[in-house]
Amino acid sequence: MSDTDDVLAANQAFYDAFAVGDLPGMSRIWAEVEPVACIHPGGPALHGRDLVMESWRQILGSGNRPGVRCRGAEAFLLGETAFVICYEELGGGVLAATNLFARQAGAWRLVHHQAGPTMPPQQQQQPMPRQPARVLH
Amino acid sequence: MSDTDDVLAANQAFYDAFAVGDLPGMSRIWAEVEPVACIHPGGPALHGRDLVMESWRQILGSGNRPGVRCRGAEAFLLGETAFVICYEELGGGVLAATNLFARQAGAWRLVHHQAGPTMPPQQQQQPMPRQPARVLH
Numbered sequence: 001m002s003d004t005d006d007v008l009a010a011n012q013a014f015y016d017a018f019a020v021g022d023l024p025g026m027s028r029i030w031a032e033v034e035p036v037a038c039i040h041p042g043g044p045a046l047h048g049r050d051l052v053m054e055s056w057r058q059i060l061g062s063g064n065r066p067g068v069r070c071r072g073a074e075a076f077l078l079g080e081t082a083f084v085i086c087y088e089e090l091g092g093g094v095l096a097a098t099n100l101f102a103r104q105a106g107a108w109r110l111v112h113h114q115a116g117p118t119m120p121p122q123q124q125q126q127p128m129p130r131q132p133a134r135v136l137h
Numbered sequence: 138m139s140d141t142d143d144v145l146a147a148n149q150a151f152y153d154a155f156a157v158g159d160l161p162g163m164s165r166i167w168a169e170v171e172p173v174a175c176i177h178p179g180g181p182a183l184h185g186r187d188l189v190m191e192s193w194r195q196i197l198g199s200g201n202r203p204g205v206r207c208r209g210a211e212a213f214l215l216g217e218t219a220f221v222i223c224y225e226e227l228g229g230g231v232l233a234a235t236n237l238f239a240r241q242a243g244a245w246r247l248v249h250h251q252a253g254p255t256m257p258p259q260q261q262q263q264p265m266p267r268q269p270a271r272v273l274h
Contacts, residue, residue, distance in 0.1 A: 080217075118180060
């Protein structure tokens with residue numbers, strides 16, 4: 001497989017662990033050596049592996065955790081790091097997401113994730129005006 | 138300056154160009170060699186320099202463009218790439234943002250940006266539940 005294929009496979013593994021609530025699998029996906037951060041939709045900027053994994057423990061352990069599917073993933077290589085942009089179909093809504101990976105001992109590990117609300121791609125004509133949260137909603 | 142200082146300075150230059158509507162300055166900040174992508178709040182995942190710069194042309198040229206200030210920026214180095222997480226104060230609302238940089242000819246250039254609505258840090262007790270856009274809002 002190419003590096004791009006490997007990154008997309010790591011990205012899919014993240015969503016597979018998310019979809020089935022696999023916390024050990026989720027933990028294996030996140031980097032252990034590199035800095036780790038995460039911005040959940042509507043949430044604060046978290047950094048540090050312990051804080052990020054605790055947030056996933058809460059999300060994956062939630063009784064009303066929605067199903068999630070990744071759509072339209074595209075990977076961009078930057079040497080030993082790579083990022084993916086994609087859409088998350090989540091309980092009938094759609095989020096746009098960034099997933100940043102670093103190569104660690106030959107494997108692509110997640111170092112940062114951000115997701116935020118968007119419209120389904122087919123409903124979008126152009127980028128929305130750059131407005132603050134209170135105006136957007 | 139350290140690499141971290143340089144990355145934070147590049148991040149601030151991005152927000153300075155944003156704040157004053159400086160499109161040429163904004164163009165100089167974005168990478169020319171590496172892949173470029175951008176997810177504006179509520180908008181689609183854009184990729185390609187032309188599409189990303191066109192989105193900034195629209196935003197910076199808008200008559201009702203709000204002021205923007207970057208707060209709480211933290212930089213994380215990954216060799217020749219680096220990412221910043223920060224908050225954007227924008228017209229009275231707050232967004233959480235990711236800015237990904239790559240070193241190009243000795244200068245840190247922006248390769249990806251995502252921002253999405255969040256709460257001001259002092260109002261946050263814990264990450265919000267992972268819910269889709271239609272539930273969040």
